Amino acid sequence: MPSSDNNNIKSIVEFTLIFVRSDEGVLLGFKKRGFGVGKWNGFGGKIEKGETILQGAMRELKEESNLTVSSSNMIYVGYVRYDRVDSPQVDIVYIFTASEFSDSLEESEEMAPKWFKISEIPYEEMWGDSKYWLPIVLRKKGIFAEFLLSGERNMVKKNVEERDENNIPVYGE
Numbered sequence: 001m002p003s004s005d006n007n008n009i010k011s012i013v014e015f016t017l018i019f020v021r022s023d024e025g026v027l028l029g030f031k032k033r034g035f036g037v038g039k040w041n042g043f044g045g046k047i048e049k050g051e052t053i054l055q056g057a058m059r060e061l062k063e064e065s066n067l068t069v070s071s072s073n074m075i076y077v078g079y080v081r082y083d084r085v086d087s088p089q090v091d092i093v094y095i096f097t098a099s100e101f102s103d104s105l106e107e108s109e110e111m112a113p114k115w116f117k118i119s120e121i122p123y124e125e126m127w128g129d130s131k132y133w134l135p136i137v138l139r140k141k142g143i144f145a146e147f148l149l150s151g152e153r154n155m156v157k158k159n160v161e162e163r164d165e166n167n168i169p170v171y172g173e
């Protein structure tokens with residue numbers, strides 16, 4: 001039967017985002033250009049053609065911070081789905097954490113990295129949705145979150161679910 005639910009024909013663009021942990025807290029980067037400029041966030045970006053989600057996440061971390069995390073130390077914790085009432089595009093952001101890494105931290109053209117104590121995470125200088133799901137990730141729980149945004153990122157609807165490790169959401173399933 002023909003459907004009037006245009007959500008089903010939106011195009012999907014996939015991104016990665018990683019939150020690296022150490023004794024110093026969590027590593028965030030101050031975005032110096034492009035999407036999210038002037039905000040703190042984890043490290044990540046668009047998944048390129050021909051690479052896996054995991055490869056994309058590792059490549060973006062390297063490009064933006066110079067840190068290397070081996071694939072076996074990458075922990076996938078779930079994803080966040082961003083839909084917009086006024087756009088035909090849906091963004092899927094795959095979230096990772098890692099606490100084992102090598103190489104020295106370096107500022108990149110795109111990101112200025114800084115360690116934050118968990119109690120000092122600058123949520124007011126991050127994307128507004130982060131405060132709803134990042135605390136869950138930092139408690140080492142899985143996450144499924146979806147946000148419907150309009151205009152300049154006004155939140156129209158939100159759904160945030162904490163997931164157990166045996167119920168980590170995989171996009172498309």
Ligand SMILES: Nc1nc2c([nH]c(=O)n2[C@H]2C[C@H](O)[C@@H](COP(=O)(O)OP(=O)(O)OP(=O)(O)O)O2)c(=O)[nH]1
Binds near residue numbers: 082
């Ligand atoms: N697309 C998108 N990304 C988001 C949102 N919230 C959020 O934290 N992110 C994250 C996911 C990515 O790590 C990052 C956006 O990636 P980006 O635009 O910097 O991608 P990129 O590095 O490939 O950029 P570029 O080379 O094309 O400039 O922000 C959101 O609402 N939409």
